[in-house]
Amino acid sequence: MNVLEDAHRATAPDHARHPTAAIGHRLRQPLSAAVWPAGVAAAALLLPLFTSAYWIQVLTAAAVFSVAALGLSVLYGRVGLISLGQIAMLAVGGWAAERLGQTGALPFWLVLLATGVVTGLIGIVIGLPALRLSGLYLALITLMLAAAVTIVLTNTNFPNGGPGFLGYDPVKSGTVPLARPAVAAGDTAYFRYTVVVCALMFLLAIAHTRGRPGRAWAAIRQSEHAAVAAGINVTLYKLWAFALACFMTGVAGALLAASAGGLTVYQFPPQESITLLAALLMAGMYHFAGAVVAGLMLKAMPALLDTWGVSSNVLLIVFGVGLVQTLVTSPEGIAGQLSRDLARLGARVRVRRTTS
Amino acid sequence: MTVTTAPALHVEGLRVARGTRTVLHDVRLDIPAGEVTALLGPNGAGKSTLVLALGGVLRPTGGRLLLGERELTGRRPEKVRAAGVAVVPEGRRLLPSLTVRDNLHAAVYALGRESRRAGVEYALELFPELRQRWHIPARALSGGQQQMVVLAQALASRPSVLVVDELSLGLAPVVVKRLMPVLADVAAAGTAVLLIEQFAHVALALATTAHILEGGRIRFSGTAQELKDNPDKLSAAYLLRTNAEDSPS
Amino acid sequence: MPSLLPFLVLGLALGGVFSLSGVGIVVLYRTTGVLYLAGGAVGAVGAFTACSLATTAGLSVWPAAALGVALSAAITLLYGLLLGPRLAQREPLVKAAATLGLTLVLLGTMSWIWGAQTYSLSLPTTAWGIVLGAVHVNGTQLISLALGLLLTAVTALFLDRTALGTAMRALADDRESSALLGVPVRRVEAAAWLGSGVVFGVAGIVLSNLVGLDITGLTFLIISGLAAALVGRLESLWTTLAAGLVIGVAQSLLTSVASLSSYRSMTPFLVAIAVVLVMAVRRPSQTRV
Amino acid sequence: MIEISELTVRFGGVTPIQAMDLTLPGGACGLIGPNGAGKTTFFNVLSGFVTPATGRVLAFGDDLLALPGHRRARWGLRRTFQSEQAIEQLSVYDNVAMVHEHTGGHRRDRHRDVLTALDFVGLSVSPTAPVGALGAGERRLVELARAVVGHPRVVLLDEPAAGLPDEETGRIGAVIQRIPAELGAMTVLVDHDMSLVSACCDVTAVFDFGRLVAAGPTQEVLRDEHVVRAYLGTEEVA
Amino acid sequence: DTGAAAASSAKPSKASKCGLGNGKTATGPAIKLGAIVSDTPGLSFTDVTDMANAYFSCVNANGGINGRPVKLVVAKDALDPQLTASLATKLIDTEKIVGFTASSSVLDCSVNAKTYEKKAVYGIDAGLSLDCFNSPAIAPVNVGASYSALATAQYLLDKGAKKLVVFTSNTPDSNAVNSSIKELGKKAGVPVTAWVENVPIADANGLALKAAQAAGAGGGVVANLNAGEALKVFKAIEQQGLIDQALWGCPAGCNDQSMLQQLGSAWDGKLGVNAEVNLAGSPGPDNQLYLQLRQKYAPKTQLGNFGQLGFTAARIAVQALLSIKSGDYTTATVGAAFKGVKDYRSDLYCKPWYFGTQAFHTANNTTRTITPKSGQWAQTQDCSEMPALPNNKFAEIRAYEKQIGLG
Numbered sequence A: 001m002n003v004l005e006d007a008h009r010a011t012a013p014d015h016a017r018h019p020t021a022a023i024g025h026r027l028r029q030p031l032s033a034a035v036w037p038a039g040v041a042a043a044a045l046l047l048p049l050f051t052s053a054y055w056i057q058v059l060t061a062a063a064v065f066s067v068a069a070l071g072l073s074v075l076y077g078r079v080g081l082i083s084l085g086q087i088a089m090l091a092v093g094g095w096a097a098e099r100l101g102q103t104g105a106l107p108f109w110l111v112l113l114a115t116g117v118v119t120g121l122i123g124i125v126i127g128l129p130a131l132r133l134s135g136l137y138l139a140l141i142t143l144m145l146a147a148a149v150t151i152v153l154t155n156t157n158f159p160n161g162g163p164g165f166l167g168y169d170p171v172k173s174g175t176v177p178l179a180r181p182a183v184a185a186g187d188t189a190y191f192r193y194t195v196v197v198c199a200l201m202f203l204l205a206i207a208h209t210r211g212r213p214g215r216a217w218a219a220i221r222q223s224e225h226a227a228v229a230a231g232i233n234v235t236l237y238k239l240w241a242f243a244l245a246c247f248m249t250g251v252a253g254a255l256l257a258a259s260a261g262g263l264t265v266y267q268f269p270p271q272e273s274i275t276l277l278a279a280l281l282m283a284g285m286y287h288f289a290g291a292v293v294a295g296l297m298l299k300a301m302p303a304l305l306d307t308w309g310v311s312s313n314v315l316l317i318v319f320g321v322g323l324v325q326t327l328v329t330s331p332e333g334i335a336g337q338l339s340r341d342l343a344r345l346g347a348r349v350r351v352r353r354t355t356s
Numbered sequence B: 001m002t003v004t005t006a007p008a009l010h011v012e013g014l015r016v017a018r019g020t021r022t023v024l025h026d027v028r029l030d031i032p033a034g035e036v037t038a039l040l041g042p043n044g045a046g047k048s049t050l051v052l053a054l055g056g057v058l059r060p061t062g063g064r065l066l067l068g069e070r071e072l073t074g075r076r077p078e079k080v081r082a083a084g085v086a087v088v089p090e091g092r093r094l095l096p097s098l099t100v101r102d103n104l105h106a107a108v109y110a111l112g113r114e115s116r117r118a119g120v121e122y123a124l125e126l127f128p129e130l131r132q133r134w135h136i137p138a139r140a141l142s143g144g145q146q147q148m149v150v151l152a153q154a155l156a157s158r159p160s161v162l163v164v165d166e167l168s169l170g171l172a173p174v175v176v177k178r179l180m181p182v183l184a185d186v187a188a189a190g191t192a193v194l195l196i197e198q199f200a201h202v203a204l205a206l207a208t209t210a211h212i213l214e215g216g217r218i219r220f221s222g223t224a225q226e227l228k229d230n231p232d233k234l235s236a237a238y239l240l241r242t243n244a245e246d247s248p249s
Numbered sequence C: 001m002p003s004l005l006p007f008l009v010l011g012l013a014l015g016g017v018f019s020l021s022g023v024g025i026v027v028l029y030r031t032t033g034v035l036y037l038a039g040g041a042v043g044a045v046g047a048f049t050a051c052s053l054a055t056t057a058g059l060s061v062w063p064a065a066a067l068g069v070a071l072s073a074a075i076t077l078l079y080g081l082l083l084g085p086r087l088a089q090r091e092p093l094v095k096a097a098a099t100l101g102l103t104l105v106l107l108g109t110m111s112w113i114w115g116a117q118t119y120s121l122s123l124p125t126t127a128w129g130i131v132l133g134a135v136h137v138n139g140t141q142l143i144s145l146a147l148g149l150l151l152t153a154v155t156a157l158f159l160d161r162t163a164l165g166t167a168m169r170a171l172a173d174d175r176e177s178s179a180l181l182g183v184p185v186r187r188v189e190a191a192a193w194l195g196s197g198v199v200f201g202v203a204g205i206v207l208s209n210l211v212g213l214d215i216t217g218l219t220f221l222i223i224s225g226l227a228a229a230l231v232g233r234l235e236s237l238w239t240t241l242a243a244g245l246v247i248g249v250a251q252s253l254l255t256s257v258a259s260l261s262s263y264r265s266m267t268p269f270l271v272a273i274a275v276v277l278v279m280a281v282r283r284p285s286q287t288r289v
Numbered sequence D: 001m002i003e004i005s006e007l008t009v010r011f012g013g014v015t016p017i018q019a020m021d022l023t024l025p026g027g028a029c030g031l032i033g034p035n036g037a038g039k040t041t042f043f044n045v046l047s048g049f050v051t052p053a054t055g056r057v058l059a060f061g062d063d064l065l066a067l068p069g070h071r072r073a074r075w076g077l078r079r080t081f082q083s084e085q086a087i088e089q090l091s092v093y094d095n096v097a098m099v100h101e102h103t104g105g106h107r108r109d110r111h112r113d114v115l116t117a118l119d120f121v122g123l124s125v126s127p128t129a130p131v132g133a134l135g136a137g138e139r140r141l142v143e144l145a146r147a148v149v150g151h152p153r154v155v156l157l158d159e160p161a162a163g164l165p166d167e168e169t170g171r172i173g174a175v176i177q178r179i180p181a182e183l184g185a186m187t188v189l190v191d192h193d194m195s196l197v198s199a200c201c202d203v204t205a206v207f208d209f210g211r212l213v214a215a216g217p218t219q220e221v222l223r224d225e226h227v228v229r230a231y232l233g234t235e236e237v238a
Numbered sequence E: 001d002t003g004a005a006a007a008s009s010a011k012p013s014k015a016s017k018c019g020l021g022n023g024k025t026a027t028g029p030a031i032k033l034g035a036i037v038s039d040t041p042g043l044s045f046t047d048v049t050d051m052a053n054a055y056f057s058c059v060n061a062n063g064g065i066n067g068r069p070v071k072l073v074v075a076k077d078a079l080d081p082q083l084t085a086s087l088a089t090k091l092i093d094t095e096k097i098v099g100f101t102a103s104s105s106v107l108d109c110s111v112n113a114k115t116y117e118k119k120a121v122y123g124i125d126a127g128l129s130l131d132c133f134n135s136p137a138i139a140p141v142n143v144g145a146s147y148s149a150l151a152t153a154q155y156l157l158d159k160g161a162k163k164l165v166v167f168t169s170n171t172p173d174s175n176a177v178n179s180s181i182k183e184l185g186k187k188a189g190v191p192v193t194a195w196v197e198n199v200p201i202a203d204a205n206g207l208a209l210k211a212a213q214a215a216g217a218g219g220g221v222v223a224n225l226n227a228g229e230a231l232k233v234f235k236a237i238e239q240q241g242l243i244d245q246a247l248w249g250c251p252a253g254c255n256d257q258s259m260l261q262q263l264g265s266a267w268d269g270k271l272g273v274n275a276e277v278n279l280a281g282s283p284g285p286d287n288q289l290y291l292q293l294r295q296k297y298a299p300k301t302q303l304g305n306f307g308q309l310g311f312t313a314a315r316i317a318v319q320a321l322l323s324i325k326s327g328d329y330t331t332a333t334v335g336a337a338f339k340g341v342k343d344y345r346s347d348l349y350c351k352p353w354y355f356g357t358q359a360f361h362t363a364n365n366t367t368r369t370i371t372p373k374s375g376q377w378a379q380t381q382d383c384s385e386m387p388a389l390p391n392n393k394f395a396e397i398r399a400y401e402k403q404i405g406l407g
Ligand SMILES: Nc1ncnc2c1ncn2[C@@H]1O[C@H](COP(=O)(O)OP(=O)(O)OP(=O)(O)O)[C@@H](O)[C@H]1O
Pocket: A009, A010, A011, A012, A014, B018, B019, B023, B041, B042, B043, B044, B045, B046, B047, B048, B049, B050, B090, D133, D134, D135, D136, D137, D163, D164, D165
C-alpha cells in the first residue's frame, strides 16, 4: 500500500495527489464552511417564489438525494470507506419511516429522528465488516448487501397501512406516502421543510469533519496504522462514520417517504447506488457542495433535459459520457473545479483591488 | 555493449516543472559510459525530479535528453527503457501485489528469451536474500528487501545507462558494501551509471565525476576526488540553501 | 415432493452463467486492474448486434455471432486504449466508476435501438442436447460450462506462466512502474483489453441464449457475476468458477422450496457476503507498514 | 525499560521473530540488523499491528500486549514509520495536534504543547502549511513531532533518517539525542546509518533472522565479530 | 409490412375517418391533453402514446375538434414515484392540460389516481396497474395485466385444464392476481398453485421446470409476465421439451408482434394469449384506419396491441371532445364529456366501451384469445366474458352495464 502511495506521490498531477489539500485550509476558516449551506438553504427557501409546482417537487427529491450523496461523501471522501448501499439505505429509511408513521403515535420530526436512529444502528452493523475490509471489497460487499435488501423489500413491499409487522395489505391500492407534518402539508411548505432538514444534515456533517472525528477520519483515510499509532480508536471512528452516514441517509429516506408519490421498490434498484457514486465523483467527492450538485444531477438534470425534450435514452448517454469526461479531466469534480475557479477569481479581484 | 561503443547520456539545458513550479532550471549534465557519476545535493534540490525526467515519467518543459546521438526528449518511459536507460526512482516503486519472482520477470520482459533467464539469475546472485522470498508478494517484504528488488529489477535487464535514486535506502551496510564493487563492475563493463546517494562517502568512493544540484541548478561539477579532498565544498552547497531560505523569495 | 435432481442439473447450467461472467470480470481485473462493470452491457451489445444481423441482415447465426463478438471486443479495446492510460493512476473505485459511464452509454444506445421490442437469439447448439437426470440439457448450456472451464484453465496458465501474462499483471498492478521496467505498456494493454473484450463478447452471446436477450437483464447480470468474482477475491479464477457453480446450484435448488423461492435470487449476494466476511475474519489484513 | 520474553511472530510459513528474549534498559537504545531481520516487525508487535504467536512484553511494568493498539498510544507509546506517514490532508499543526488530542492531552495545553513539539524537532515551516506541500525531510520532522508531542514514554523510530543526506541526518540525530534527556522518554532507534546509531544510542541490540544475536553498549556491539560479518560487512567504507 | 396483409381471409373494409374527416387543417390554440408514459430501458410503453399522437395528427388534418387542433403533451416517466407525481403536477399545473388520454405508466395510477380524483381531471388511458381500474377518474381502454391473467386462466379452464398454475411477476398487484385466480379455481373446482416471481428472471430453465412439475399432466400454466420475461420462460420451456406437458397461457403483455416472431413455429397453437383488442390483421374499418395511420405517422411502433390501444384511447377522447358544443374546453367540460362517453363501438372491441359513473372501470371486459400460427397471431377463442368472482367487480360492472342499456 505504501509503495503504491509513494508511487502516486511521485507522479500524479498535483490536484489528483491532494484532492483534499484544500480541507486543511478550510479547517482554519471556521465560518466559510457553514456559510454556503446556509446560503443554499436561504436561496432554496426563496426558490418557491420563482418556480412552478413541478420544479418544487423535483427539487424536493433532489434535496433528499443530495443527503444520500452526502452520506457517501462523508464515508468515502473523508474516511475512505466506500458504501455502494446508500440507495438501499434510503429505501430502508423510507420503509422504517412509513412503518413508524403508520403507528400514528409519533410527530413527524420524531419519525425522522427515530428513522435516523434505526438506520444509524443498522449502519453500525454494516460498519462491522468495514473494520476488516477495504477498497473494492467493501464497495462490492455493500453492493451485494444492497441487492439483497432490494430483493427483501420486493417481497415485503412498503407499508401501506396493513396489519402485522410489515404493515402491508396486498389488497389495498396505491402508494401511501408518509403523512406530512401539519406545518408542511402543501408541496411548497414541504419543500422548505425538506431543505431545512437537509441543511441540518449538512451542518451535522460539517461539524463532524471540522472537529475531532474529522481529523481522526483524515488519519484513518491515509493510513490506519498511522492512525492507531496516533492513539485513534479506529474501530470507533469507522463505526461512527457508518452510523453518521446511515443516520443522514435514513432521515433522507424518511423525507422521501413523505414527498409526493410515496415509495415503491422499483425506485431503489441496487445499481442506482453505483449511479449515485458516479454522480458524486462527477460532482466532487471531496467538497460538500459536490453532494448538492450530485443530488441535482440525479433528480433535477433529468427533469431539465426532459423539458428540453431530450429522451431518457439520450440522458443515459449524456450521463455516461459526462461521467467519464469529468473523471478523466477533473478528478476533483465539478464542485472542486468550481471552487477553484471561484478562488482564482477572488484572488484576481483582490489583486486588482490592491493594485488600483 | 562494449566499452568503446556504449553511448553516454547527455542532459542539455533541462527544465522541468512540477505542478506550476519549475523545479529544474537549465540542468546540463553528461553521464559518460564506463564510469559512475555521482549527483549530490540537499533535500528538495530536484535530484529525484531529474531522475524521473530521465526516465520519461516527467515531461521536460525545455532542454533535451540525448543518448549518444539518439533523441530521448519527451519519450515515454517504456521507450526510454527500451533504448537502454534503466531508471530506479526513489521510494521503492515495485509491483506490490506481484511476487518477487514476477517482479523480476516483469523487469526482463523486454529482453529475449535467453537473456531473460540469465538476467534473473544474475539478479539473484547479487541478492541471494531474495531467493527465500521468491513467492511472497512484494508488499510483504521488509523495506530493505524491497529496495533489493528494485535494484535487482534494474540490474537484471543489463541496461546501457543506469540511473539509481537513493541507492542505499534502507539497505544494511553489508549489502551496500556488497553492491559497491558490483556497480563499479557494471560501470567498468561500459555502462553509464548515475548515482544519487544519501551517504556522500559511498557515492564519492565509486564515482569518477560528481555534480552538486541545489535549488534546481547544478552548482558544482568536477571530479569526485575534488569533493573528497574538500568536504567544505559540499557543505557550501547546503549552506547556500539555508541562505536562500532566509532571504525572501 | 418434486425431485431435486433436475434442479441440481439446471443449477449447474445456471452456475455456468454466473461463472462465465465472474471469470470474465476476474480476467479483466487481473490483466488491467479495472473492475469492468460494463462487461455485461458490452456482451449485450454483441448479442443484440448478432441477433439483428441474423434476423434482419439475413446472416447465418455463426458469422453473426462472430461479428457480435468482434463488436464487443472492439468497444472494450477502444475504451481500454482511450481511458486505460488516463485513469491508470486513480483509485480502483474511480476506474470502476468510469466503466459505469460506458455501461450507461451502452445502455442508452441499446434502449434506443432495441428497446421497443423483444428479441431472442438461438445458437444452433441450443436446439440439440442430451437428457440428464430427467432434464434436457442443451448444447449451449454445455458450451457455457465447458467455456467457463476452458477459460479458467487457459487464462490461469497464461497469466501465471507466460511472459505476456506476467506483463499484464504487472501493468494491472502499477502501470507506470511497469513502463519504467520496459514493459511495452500500450501493446500489452491492448492485448489485455482485446482479449477480455472477446471473453465478454462470447459470454454475452452464450448468456443471451441461456438467460434471454434482455437489455437490462444482461447488463446487470454483472452484479451476480461479481458475487462469484468476490468469492474468488478478484484473484483466483478457479475459486470464481467454483463459486459460480455453487451459487447456481444453490439458487436452483431453492426454486423448488416454496417458502424461499421468491428469495432465491438473493443467493449470489448472500453467498458472497458470507464467504468474504468469513475470509476477512480468518485472514487479517496483509498490508504492512 | 522494556522487557520482552519468548516473543515469536509468524506470518504463515515465515517466522520473522523467533523466541526472543530482550531487555531494553531505557534512554536511547539502538536496534540494528540485516534486512528482513525482524526490526520493523518487532516495532509492529510493540505498537499492536502484529499479534505475536507467543510472548510477553512488559513496558515499565505494564503488560503492553494486553492493551489495544490505540490505547498504547495513550499509554505513551509513539512511533514513526519506515515509509513516512504524516497526514497529507491536514496542516502541520493539525497533524501534531491530532496526536495530542487522542492521547489524552488536555485541550488547554494543546496549543502550547504542539508548538513546543514543533520547536523541539526544529521544524521551521509555518504550522498552517498543509503537509501535502512539504518536502521529504520536512515531512519526516512532522512525523517526529507527532512522536514527541505530549508526554511520550517510549518512542520507536524506524529509520528516521533514511534517504536524508548526511547533513540532515546530523540534525535529526541531534533531536533524537535530546528525547531521553529532555522529554524523559526512552527511545528505540532502528537505522542502517551506523554513525547515527553510534551517536544517539548508548546500548544497541542486534537482530538476525528473527533472533537476538548481540546486545550491549553500542561500541562493543559494533565490534562484535558476528555483527561485523552478518551486518556491517568486513571492509570499512571510506 | 406483413401485418397489414395479415392472416384474415375476410376482405378488409374501408377505413374509418379521423374525427370530422373533412380534410380541413385545424387552426387556433390547441386543446391540450396529457399522457404519462413509462419509458425506461426494458420497459417502454411509448407505442401507446405514439399511436395516440398519430390519430391526433390525423384529426388535426381533418377538421380537428370543431376546427381547433388537439395536442397530446406526453411526459415520460421511469420507475420513480416522485418523478411520476411531479409529472402529473407539471401536466396539470404548468401545461394546463384538460384531461388525460393514453397514459400508460407503471406508476401513474398508483401514485396519482388520488390527485386526479381530487382535482377532477379525467383520463381515458391504457392502464397498467390495478389502481388504474379502481379509480373514479380513470377509465382504461384496455383490460390490464391482472384481469387479462384471469381471462387467460379462464381460457385454460375452457381448454380443459385439470389444474392451474400461475406465476406473476413481482408487482404490487401480484398478490391480488394470484388470489383472484385461486378464486377462479375454487369456483371451477380445480386446484391452483400460484406464486410470485422476481424479475428479471435469470434462471428461466428452473422456472420452466418448476411450472411444468407443478402443473402435472393436463394442467394449465399462466405465465403472468411482460413480453420480454415471458419470452425467456417460453424459450426455456421449448428447450426443455416441456411444451406438450401442459397447457400454456400468457396475458395481454405477450400480445406483441416481436414476441410472435421470436416464439417460432414450435408454439403454433400451443400458447393462448389474451387479446384485449382485435387482431392487427382484422378487416374492420377501425383497424384499417389504425394500420393506415401507423404506416403514415408512426411506422416505428410495433404492430398490434399497444398501438391499437393508444389509437383507441385517442379516438374515444376525440369523440368525447367533439361532443362539446360550447367551444369551451376546460377540465370541467372535458371531464364531463369523457364521463359522458357511453356507447363507443369499434370493430377492435367485442362490446361497446363506456366511461360510466362508477368508482371502478373495466369497460373492456370481454376478450378474445389468440395463438401463434405460421408466423401470425390467429384467434383461437372468440369474445368471452371475464369471469365474475367474489373478489372482483365484474358482477357489479355487468349489472351497471345492463342499467345503462349496454348489457
Ligand atoms: N509531485 C510533486 N508535485 C509538486 N512538487 C513536487 C512534487 N514532488 C516534489 N516536488 C517538489 O520539487 C522539488 C524537488 O523535489 P525532489 O524530490 O526532486 O528533490 P530531491 O532532491 O530528490 O530531494 P530529496 O532528497 O528529499 O529526495 C521540491 O521542492 C519538492 O517539494
